[in-house]
Amino acid sequence: MTRGDQLPVPRSIAGVGIGLRTPHIPEILDTTPAIPWFELLADNWLVSGGLNLDYLQAVSERYPVTLHGVGLSLGGIDPLDLDYLAKIKRLKAQCGAAWYSEHLCFSHFRRHHYHDLCPLPFTDEAVQHFIERIRRVQDFLGEQILIENVSSYLSYRESVFGEGEFLARIAEGADCLLLIDLNNLYVNQINHGQDAREIIDCLPRQRIREIHLAGYQEKDGFLLDAHNHPVAEPVWALYDYALQRWGQVATLIEWDHDLPPWSVLMAEQREAAGYHASALCKHRQGTLEAEQS
């Protein structure tokens, strides 16, 4: 709870934010850098005391924040964990997060937790399954959530949709919003031969609220969505393309492993902000040309 038991009011999210990681917090609180917003990895902040609770309060008092979850298992076949969701709801109110996002994946089976984002096939059954569960989550929270596309190292032979159509059908059916991870799209492009630009073209613009940018790792024969490298050149190019199609969308720099000094993340943020700033005129120009033709 914040001082005086006043719950913070959600503030607007715009521009390029950074995924908040604990080792960077002392420097952030000391220097209060001009970052427009931070994303909190929700599962790391479901705490009832200690340093992390005070960090949560200090950061959310100074910056607009959003919540990003990895534990809900939206695609799982186990019942939705409403206790977990109640904690997310409390955390969201506690820090005044503008929105809550989750992944299109499953992460546990019965009592076995993988702590990973496991993909489902792009089938009608999976679409309906996601729609039903996302609707229940939104009813529970009383608001729309954002759903994120995941990277993968396998594809299912039974898939009948492309990833773009899969995402669009779920978003429309569940009436939810989209968080598009461009690094994941690029990783899947290399891993599965899908065309990331085609996917961008077929997503419903009006539902896209956030973009994620991160770094992959090149492995023997595939790309690993490792979140331990700078954003790669092809992903910057994809970002430029997406911004031209969608206009200015709130964007996040994600870096989870082998954390670099805070200054490295700031440099990544500045680079993204450059693309973001020029996106408005490019988008307007593109819209104008489309109208004229």
Add this chain to the structure above:
Amino acid sequence: MTLRALQHDYYQAMQGNDGALKARVQGAGGLSAEQALVVYRNNTEQTLLSVLQQTFAVCRMLVGERCFNQLALQYCRTLPSSSLDLNDYGEMLPDFIDQRLAPGDPLQTVPYLGDMARLEWLLQRAYYAANRTGFDFSRFARLTGEQQPDVRFTLAPDVAVIAAQWPVVDIWVMHQTDVDALPPLTVEQALQYVVVERAAYRPQPSGIDRQMYDLVRAIDSGQSFADIVALEPCVVQTLKEAIQRGWVTGFHHD
């Protein structure tokens, strides 16, 4: 193939039985289906390994990186995660280590490893525990003579005790500095009663006497004030000290 069957097959594949799922998936890029499933198995193992490395940092120093990772991966394969919260992972590692301390096992050269793991687990729990509340002395003073014997005290959420067979506090303190500068460790077996608490955000262990250990254990197991006094008539002074230190933060009575 229903999603239920698919996720069952996926679970089997994560256990190393990937026959059913392998036929239904294609690996990414140049990977075979089998190799793709290994990537997912590794992702989970590396996540759990990283959690154990952070929680049991001194254990890791005591046995070295390679040995610790072998032990931790055996643990991951024997006891996969059953909680959504990664901070819950590793609770059984101390017992897992104790079971390994058999004649002929290399871990036998570090006989205090299980006790150290037990201590580090409590330190980890203390770090994430809820904040303390102050003891309500005025409410306690209002209890009647009849109510007092039935009182059951509550511990601060961060406080826990262990009885270690080895001087683990001393070993732990030594390993908070540059371990490369440490002389070879010679440890004599000696019973040590230990309390773990969080002070100024940082969990700390310290040695306590037997009487304090017994008191904290009795409170933790829900014994009434009358039961505790019956065990040790001089316990009132120890209880006062525990309250002053903030280890006992509340009470209730039926």
